[in-house]
Amino acid sequence: MDVMPVSDLSHAAQNYLKLIWSATEWSPAPITVSVMAERLGVRPSTVSDGIKKLAGQGLVTHAPYGSIELTDAGRAHAVAMVRRHRLLETFLVDVLGYSWDEVHDEAEVLEHTVSDTLIDRMDRKLGHPVRDPHGDPIPGADGRPSMPKGTQLSAAAAGNTVAITRISDADPQMLRYFTELGLAPDTRLTVTEHRPYADVTTVRVHEPERDIDLGASASDAIWVVAV
Amino acid sequence: MDVMPVSDLSHAAQNYLKLIWSATEWSPAPITVSVMAERLGVRPSTVSDGIKKLAGQGLVTHAPYGSIELTDAGRAHAVAMVRRHRLLETFLVDVLGYSWDEVHDEAEVLEHTVSDTLIDRMDRKLGHPVRDPHGDPIPGADGRPSMPKGTQLSAAAAGNTVAITRISDADPQMLRYFTELGLAPDTRLTVTEHRPYADVTTVRVHEPERDIDLGASASDAIWVVAV
DNA sequence: CAAATTTGTTCGTTAAGCCTAACATTTAAG
DNA sequence: CTTAAATGTTAGGCTTAACGAACAAATTTG
Numbered sequence: 237m238d239v240m241p242v243s244d245l246s247h248a249a250q251n252y253l254k255l256i257w258s259a260t261e262w263s264p265a266p267i268t269v270s271v272m273a274e275r276l277g278v279r280p281s282t283v284s285d286g287i288k289k290l291a292g293q294g295l296v297t298h299a300p301y302g303s304i305e306l307t308d309a310g311r312a313h314a315v316a317m318v319r320r321h322r323l324l325e326t327f328l329v330d331v332l333g334y335s336w337d338e339v340h341d342e343a344e345v346l347e348h349t350v351s352d353t354l355i356d357r358m359d360r361k362l363g364h365p366v367r368d369p370h371g372d373p374i375p376g377a378d379g380r381p382s383m384p385k386g387t388q389l390s391a392a393a394a395g396n397t398v399a400i401t402r403i404s405d406a407d408p409q410m411l412r413y414f415t416e417l418g419l420a421p422d423t424r425l426t427v428t429e430h431r432p433y434a435d436v437t438t439v440r441v442h443e444p445e446r447d448i449d450l451g452a453s454a455s456d457a458i459w460v461v462a463v
Numbered sequence: 464m465d466v467m468p469v470s471d472l473s474h475a476a477q478n479y480l481k482l483i484w485s486a487t488e489w490s491p492a493p494i495t496v497s498v499m500a501e502r503l504g505v506r507p508s509t510v511s512d513g514i515k516k517l518a519g520q521g522l523v524t525h526a527p528y529g530s531i532e533l534t535d536a537g538r539a540h541a542v543a544m545v546r547r548h549r550l551l552e553t554f555l556v557d558v559l560g561y562s563w564d565e566v567h568d569e570a571e572v573l574e575h576t577v578s579d580t581l582i583d584r585m586d587r588k589l590g591h592p593v594r595d596p597h598g599d600p601i602p603g604a605d606g607r608p609s610m611p612k613g614t615q616l617s618a619a620a621a622g623n624t625v626a627i628t629r630i631s632d633a634d635p636q637m638l639r640y641f642t643e644l645g646l647a648p649d650t651r652l653t654v655t656e657h658r659p660y661a662d663v664t665t666v667r668v669h670e671p672e673r674d675i676d677l678g679a680s681a682s683d684a685i686w687v688v689a690v
Numbered sequence: 691c692a693a694a695t696t697t698g699t700t701c702g703t704t705a706a707g708c709c710t711a712a713c714a715t716t717t718a719a720g
Numbered sequence: 721c722t723t724a725a726a727t728g729t730t731a732g733g734c735t736t737a738a739c740g741a742a743c744a745a746a747t748t749t750g
Contacts, residue, residue, distance in 0.1 A: 248707065269728055282708055284729055289706095301715055301728060331558065332584045342578055349576045351569055357559045475737065496698055509738055511699055516736095528698060528745055 247348045250317050251276060252286050253295060256306055257314030262385070262404075262459075266303050312379055319375040320347040320355055322368035325405075327358045329369045336369040336420075337411035370411075371402030371421030371459070389427070390437060390455035397426045398460035410457060417441075417448055424463060474575045477544050478503060479513055480522060483533055484541030489612070489631075489686070493530050539606055546602040547574040547582055549595035552632075554585045556596040563596040563647075564638035597638075598629030598648030598686070616654070617664060617682035624653045625687035637684060644668075644675055651690060 245253075255275055259267035269287065273280040287304060290296045295310035306314060324343035328334040334342070359365075359377070368374055386401040400423045403414060414420065418441065428438040428447065435452040450458070472480075482502055486494035496514065500507040514531060517523045522537035533541060551570035555561040561569070586592075586604070595601055613628040627650045630641060641647065645668065655665040655674065662679040677685070 246706075270726085278707085279709065280728065281710080281730080285707080288729090328581075332581070332588060334584070338580075342581060345576050345578075346573070349572050351572075353565075354555075354559070354569060357561070361559060473736075497696090505737085506739065507698065508700080508740080513737080515699090 245313060248286060249290060249293075249295070250313070250348055252283070252290060253306065253310050253314040254317040254321070256296065256304055257311060257318065266305065269304070272304075315375045315379045317347055319377070319379075320350065322372055322374040323355055323358050323362070323365070324350070325368045325370070326362055326365050326374065330362060330365075335415070336405075337408040337415070339369065340405050340408065367402075367421065369421075370405040371400065372405070373402075386459045386461040388456050389439070389450070389458040389460050390430070390452060392427050392460050394427050394429045397424065397463055399424045399463045400458055401461045402459040404457040404459075406457070407453075410454065413454075414458075419448075419458065425460075472540060475513060476517060476520075476522070477540070477575055479510070479517060480533065480537050480541040481544040481548070483523065483531055484538060484545065493532065496531070542602045542606045544574055546604070546606075547577065549599055549601040550582055550585050550589070550592070551577070552595045552597070553589055553592050553601065557589060557592075562642070563632075564635040564642070566596065567632050567635065594629075594648065596648075597632040598627065599632070600629075613686045613688040615683050616666070616677070616685040616687050617657070617679060619654050619687050621654050621656045624651065624690055626651045626690045627685055628688045629686040631684040631686075633684070634680075637681065640681075641685075646675075646685070652687075 252272070255272055256267055259265070259271070269280050269283050272287075273283045276283065287296060287298050290310065291298045294307055295313065297305045297307060321343045324346050325336075325339040328339045328342060329336055356377070366374055386398075389398075389400075392398055400419060400421050402421060403411065403419070405411065419425075423441065425439040425441045425448075428440050430437050437450045437455040438447055439450065440447050479499070482499055483494055486492070486498070496507050496510050500510045503510065514523060514525050517537065518525045522534055522540065524532045524534060548570045551573050552563075552566040555566045555569060556563055583604070593601055616625075616627075619625055627646060627648050629648060630638065630646070632638065646652075650668065652666040652668045652675075655667050657664050664677045664682040666675050666677065667673070668675060
């Protein structure tokens with residue numbers, strides 16, 4: 237079985253591959269059937285069937301009750317889907333004036349139906365961007381791997397001054413909250429303190445100078461690099 | 464059964480409705496099952512089943528072996544699909560640098576998956592265009608009917624000076640030929656003569672001044688209005 | 691106008707992707 | 721370490737949109 241173009245995979249297969257890949261982008265733990273089912277809004281039995289089929293196509297390795305791992309071919313498809321998704325998000329924001337909390341769902345649908353040509357033209361129009369509106373790295377057309385990842389704000393040492401490099405796009409409502417706070421990719425801030433049992437991280441941001449308290453979910457969603 | 468949004472119809476149903484509507488946009492003859500099957504690349508039995516289902520949903524009227532007619536609800540959906548298609552084509556050409564012979568297939572896929580929001584944003588970005596790159600009228604968001612239609616070049620009286628108002632997008636190869644000849648919407652020309660048995664229409668175009676002979680398929684694909 | 695041809699319809703089947711229910715395995719708790 | 725709980729798998733069905741084969745109706749032709 238040859239390398240097949242993205243378009244030869246069913247939408248469901250594309251989603252499975254992207255999700256498996258995404259699970260390991262920011263944390264090392266491999267994904268499970270039930271987590272996949274929950275994220276995709278389907279039953280575990282559906283995912284179990286789907287994974288079996290992907291394994292038959294040589295896109296993942298999986299023995300019953302075993303872990304789910306992408307093959308090289310599967311990873312290539314997954315990365316291509318991620319590239320599509322993130323270029324679309326960038327295009328919707330930069331060209332069509334979407335806000336960063338609106339783009340995820342639209343991109344989720346379009347990533348399956350736009351042609352490679354359209355992806356290339358968007359990429360060119362945008363000047364070959366390397367990050368999407370949430371700061372997530374956009375893989376190149378050759379599937380080149382991601383940029384440096386940074387660490388979660390919740391794990392950054394107190395006292396350090398850092399720049400936001402990405403903010404997880406999982407929760408649009410949280411994104412709107414960050415917009416209100418003036419937190420976005422490239423915002424610089426100083427980590428004031430972590431208060432462990434309250435699960436609160438306090439940061440200081442400039443212009444205007446202010447202190448912000450962030451709970452665990454917020455400080456896990458924000459990734460930073462030292463500046 | 465209430466008026467349902469476009470997105471609640473299957474892609475197949477959307478295509479059926481659009482095709483039925485399109486058949487009567489430029490010629491009065493209603494469409495047949497076999498023509499639909501041929502255009503959609505499926506078997507007549509598939510179309511026959513599909514039409515029956517649309518009739519059950521109140522989107523077309525059709526008795527077995529009878530003619531196929533859109534209901535008001537069906538027409539509204541069809542026009543919404545046509546609007547989507549033509550706005551997409553316009554967007555791809557104006558914003559992403561597609562040529563007019565490339566856009567049809569891309570729009571054909573995307574029209575089923577873009578959100579109403581995206582359609583609105585493209586429409587705004589484009590300044591609410593009223594014609595697509597082939598000159599076809601773009602229905603408004605309210606489904607307002609089309610612009611004046613003009614007549615086929617093959618039916619324009621010799622001696623008249625006219626402007627091209629639309630060129631059928633059915634055949635990309637023919638569109639590339641027209642590009643070479645410098646024929647596009649809004650090009651002005653004078654009809655020199657029709658030679659009936661040769662099925663050739665000769666027209667004179669300015670800048671640079673030149674005579675062009677067009678066969679029947681070409682002069683049927685071009686629609687003109689008096690200037 | 692009767693026969694032949696074309697056109698349209700019905701019906702049984704297939705494939706994908708989902709479901710529920712029943713069952714199997716693994717992991718966690720007592 | 722054994723049982724209970726959680727997780728994963730299999731089996732059987734449903735729906736949609738396609739197909740081909742067989743049949744029905746309408747149209748064209750001789």
